[in-house]
Amino acid sequence: MTTVVGNLAPAVAALAAAPILAQSLGVTGRGELAAATAPFLLAVTLATLGVPESATYAIARSRAVAARTTRRALAILAGAGAVAAVVVVLLAGVLAGGDPDLASLVMLGAAAIVPALAVGVLRATAAGLQAWGLVARERVTGAAVRLGAVAALAAAGALTPLTATVATAAAPVVAGLAYLPLRGRLGTGAVAPPLLGYGLRLWVGSLSGVLLARVDQVLMTPLAGAAALGLYVVAVNISEVPLVLSAAVRDVTFSADAAARDDARLTASARLSAAASAAVGLVVGVTMPAWVPVVFGAGFAASVPAAGLLVVAVVLGVPGSVAGAGLSARGHPGLRSASLAVAAVVNVVLVLLLVPAHGAIGAAAATLVGSLLSSNLNIWWLRRVAGVPMSAFYGVRRSDGRAAVRALRTVRRR
Structure with missing residues (x-):
């Protein structure tokens, strides 16, 4: 605890x-x-x-x-x-x-x-x-x-x-x-x-994830100005609400799958966390036009469209995030890093192309594309190395209710 x-x-x-x-x-x-x-x-x-x-x-x-x-x-x-x-x-x-x-x-x-x-x-x-x-x-x-x-x-x-x-x-x-x-x-x-030999092998693999998460905010001021970055940062803050839940599920999944590989449990965790994040994201997305100007200030009402795109990016990225945890747990962290590397390159290119003309909306669109790319690449890699069907990461099954109960018990014990 x-x-x-x-x-x-x-x-x-x-x-x-x-x-x-x-x-x-x-x-x-x-x-x-x-x-x-x-x-x-x-x-x-x-x-x-x-x-x-x-x-x-x-x-x-x-x-x-x-x-x-x-x-x-x-x-x-x-x-x-x-x-x-x-x-x-x-x-x-x-x-x-x-x-x-x-x-x-x-x-x-x-x-x-x-x-x-x-x-x-x-x-x-x-x-x-x-x-x-x-x-x-x-x-x-x-x-x-x-x-x-x-x-x-x-x-x-x-x-x-x-x-x-x-x-x-x-x-x-x-x-x-x-x-x-x-x-x-x-x-x-x-x-x-x-220290450097072991550390650099880990560091190189994490660079792409860092760039994917941070580089857009570093580049936005020279590309579009501080005001556009101000709107985008608030949009990012809003989108992190459904992210907290999926991050917790991902960490538990990594530990559980490293201890004992279980394709059914892994894919059920992905589907359930995606469904829960989608429910939170839907509530946030539908209601934020009403509360964003009140909570953050009237000037931030313009951040709502960008926040909506980022919420969609978070929700659609959840299955691949869990798949990435599965790749790492099963001894293939390099494949997860490869997914992030491809997504990071695409994200930087789109930021450079979209942000000057579209500001926060352009940065959010670049993040959405990067998230979709890294997520589905993780799922594709898992199919290649472990034979887990890509379709198993999407939708909701009748058996997922029982898996949810088991997951809650695991979280409580941890």
Whole structure:
């Protein structure tokens, strides 16, 4: 339960902060915040080089290497983070669409890249030591600090793109203090194993997923302006409501299928999670014209069409997301990465073609195409390597009710 709370806290906090940011900053201000923080978030993810995962793996295999592995990982990512920060600073003017004030915010976010990477290493060390309480504490603290800072600044009338950028960049660093108790658990330690070999194999596979999720927000300001990005970010926030449920099902499916392969259970999970996400998405889609202007502000009513496309993208991508978990669980993570790579290339091309003329709608359409492509490629790969019919991932069967009961029992036990 501790781990579940830790995983859910950032998503819940982000959803809670979204209306506050939108109401306080307006369309353009919300876009400026996203333009300032998107390069920071993308750089932090790209600069990991797979080192945190490699550190977790090494420490989990032998706790004696924890101290030196942690120091080596910190040294590697300090260098990688410094390079990433310099690149972001050099590109700040381009990423800000030529706005010097916005470029300053982008550079401010870049200053937090190295500290955020350091926190990622400490999180990896804690995971390798099975210190899940510390991991959950860090995640909850980071979510609470960001949400609390945003709410307090808004209440004081001091929430601006600048202060919101500081809160967003500083929250994960402050949360890293949760790992202070690790100092007493590391000891002196044995010689640390190499980290980059194992880590880079994982990192290369995850790059496409990162690009698919982040690159549109990084490119939107130079292509269409901060106001278009402001509308798109709110549309993304709205579409994440049905995504929370499917993500939970995907994680449980991965664990269950890795333990014991079961095609019927896998496909039933895909169908049920898709049906549940569709039900949530339908409610969100039908009602959002009424509540979006109230919750986010009248200026964000224009985000509704883009949000509708993104909700459809999320719902239609659920079966393939579960299929991707099945591929990874059955020893074929590279095939899932290949699906994401193809989708990422198509998505970037469509963003470049559609966003300048169509703004948030163009970005949402590009995401929809990318989601459909990666989803169905995952299902196609699973048919090739495991013989699971593609049709088994769609629709609802009479037997799915019993599968739903079993899934709920599994989730409760976990």
